[in-house]
Amino acid sequence: MNDFLLINNEAAEIIEKKIKKKYINKENISEKWDNMSKDFNMRKDAVTEIKNIKDMLTEMSNNADIRTVRQLIPFGERYGKIRFFLRRIIRKLIKWYIEPIVSDQNKYNNETLAVLKELEKRIEVLERNAEKL
Amino acid sequence: MKIFQIVSDLSYGDAVSNDVFAVDDVLKEYGYDTEIYAGFYSDKRIKKKIKPINSIYNKISSEDAVIYHLCIGTEITDWFKKLNCIKILRYHNITPPEFFYGYNDKLIEITRFGRQSVFELAGNVDFAICDSEYNRQELIDCGFKNTSSIPVIIKFDDYRQKPSEEIIKRYNDDKKNILFVGRSAPNKKIEDIIIAFDYYKKNINNNCRLILIGSDSVPSYTEKLEELINNLGTGDIIRPGHIKFDEILGFYKSADLFLCMSEHEGFCVPLLEAMYFDVPVIAYNAAAVPETLGKGGIVFKNKNFAKIGEIMNLILNDEKLKDVIIKNQRERLRDFEYDKVKKRFVESIREVLPK
Numbered sequence: 001m002n003d004f005l006l007i008n009n010e011a012a013e014i015i016e017k018k019i020k021k022k023y024i025n026k027e028n029i030s031e032k033w034d035n036m037s038k039d040f041n042m043r044k045d046a047v048t049e050i051k052n053i054k055d056m057l058t059e060m061s062n063n064a065d066i067r068t069v070r071q072l073i074p075f076g077e078r079y080g081k082i083r084f085f086l087r088r089i090i091r092k093l094i095k096w097y098i099e100p101i102v103s104d105q106n107k108y109n110n111e112t113l114a115v116l117k118e119l120e121k122r123i124e125v126l127e128r129n130a131e132k133l
Numbered sequence: 134m135k136i137f138q139i140v141s142d143l144s145y146g147d148a149v150s151n152d153v154f155a156v157d158d159v160l161k162e163y164g165y166d167t168e169i170y171a172g173f174y175s176d177k178r179i180k181k182k183i184k185p186i187n188s189i190y191n192k193i194s195s196e197d198a199v200i201y202h203l204c205i206g207t208e209i210t211d212w213f214k215k216l217n218c219i220k221i222l223r224y225h226n227i228t229p230p231e232f233f234y235g236y237n238d239k240l241i242e243i244t245r246f247g248r249q250s251v252f253e254l255a256g257n258v259d260f261a262i263c264d265s266e267y268n269r270q271e272l273i274d275c276g277f278k279n280t281s282s283i284p285v286i287i288k289f290d291d292y293r294q295k296p297s298e299e300i301i302k303r304y305n306d307d308k309k310n311i312l313f314v315g316r317s318a319p320n321k322k323i324e325d326i327i328i329a330f331d332y333y334k335k336n337i338n339n340n341c342r343l344i345l346i347g348s349d350s351v352p353s354y355t356e357k358l359e360e361l362i363n364n365l366g367t368g369d370i371i372r373p374g375h376i377k378f379d380e381i382l383g384f385y386k387s388a389d390l391f392l393c394m395s396e397h398e399g400f401c402v403p404l405l406e407a408m409y410f411d412v413p414v415i416a417y418n419a420a421a422v423p424e425t426l427g428k429g430g431i432v433f434k435n436k437n438f439a440k441i442g443e444i445m446n447l448i449l450n451d452e453k454l455k456d457v458i459i460k461n462q463r464e465r466l467r468d469f470e471y472d473k474v475k476k477r478f479v480e481s482i483r484e485v486l487p488k
Contacts (some may be wrong), residue, residue: 003434003435004433004434004435004437004440005431005432005433005434006418006423006432006433006434008423008426008427008428008432009428009429009457009458009461010457010461011431011454011457011458011461012431012432014454014457015431015444015447015448015454018447018451019440019443019444019447029336029439030332030437030438030439030440033328033329033331033332033438033439034436034437034438036328036331036365037324037325037328037436037438040324040328040357040361054352054353054356055236055237055238055239055351055352055353058352059239080190080191081190081191084190
């Protein structure tokens, strides 16, 4: 086994022989690109906060619309079938009360989300302008 | 006796979902009564084949078997652990949380929870079928006893469908097409593909194009990749996102080289897809990648971009070398033939099913 290629077949052997000739004097050129890869991951921590805001907004978008019907998971419970049945009945009985509230909440969530997205865009523009200065 | 397949998320076209459907077809072919249950699924193309996980209540008897596909942290794992039936784990691996540091806290939490739950499953399943030896070793390290390694079941006939002519027409020009297929996630190290391409284009051959196919699964990572692309100013980097199947086939047909820099893969189906379309593969030696490639493809052990660029150039311009690689890849691909894998899977599963 060579230090760069995993010699797992004849093609790797051919490449190994040919690359030695071609690669001479290119080590210094490579350094710039090798460092780019390292930098990409180092800078990861510095921009965590900004990225998290974006991810949080994506997450909020996914959760903004609250559903009135949730999956009831009956498995693993004692008297699970009866409990499951009772829960379904209760859910149907309170539907007239819950749904208008949820609808109002959804309206508020979506409006808030729209404002946050707009603010995030504006922050981004301001940051870009600040960088130019 | 019935065989239930359970998975947390099912979508159209990803490796785990395809494996679930392929296992279902295989088991039905061998006369087993089967059903698929999933926690989340929304794609219209697969809806008819799946039932919601909450409707599984009271359906599993002690004589039945449950195959649980594990690839992410979910509460289903705990429920599966407590089941009183024949329990088979199909382990596809879970991306280590450290890849998501600085990108997505929720994914860190889910993947950490998922990997912890693997330890808890040890001693609580009858059998574990991993899709690679790499994954199997992970389970053994977690304390699993009865394990086997059988690759993802792939219906290569699906790839015989007509590829998108529009894609072929647009990209089959004099430029060398370098391809990668995989969702945009930090473990795939797409930044290294972009950097390798940048080196190749700026120092060796300007007449080339990079095609990155895959859905955006971590928005903050994708954004950082976009920033890198803009800063480098390389040009000719195509990112069509999540596309139709015939378009993927079109891109494979147009590709001259498949470059994989991924640092964590439990199997890596796109490597086999590239081999199927006779696209020479070069890949970084990490996780299950060298195992999947076997004697096909070229594997490098460190990311020296000048050397990677030279290898790319050699393969793209030396027809004899390309032929040798393709010959090796075709030979390796035989190990993953649908009938072979299907037979192995059924033989393996029969060991724990009642006679």
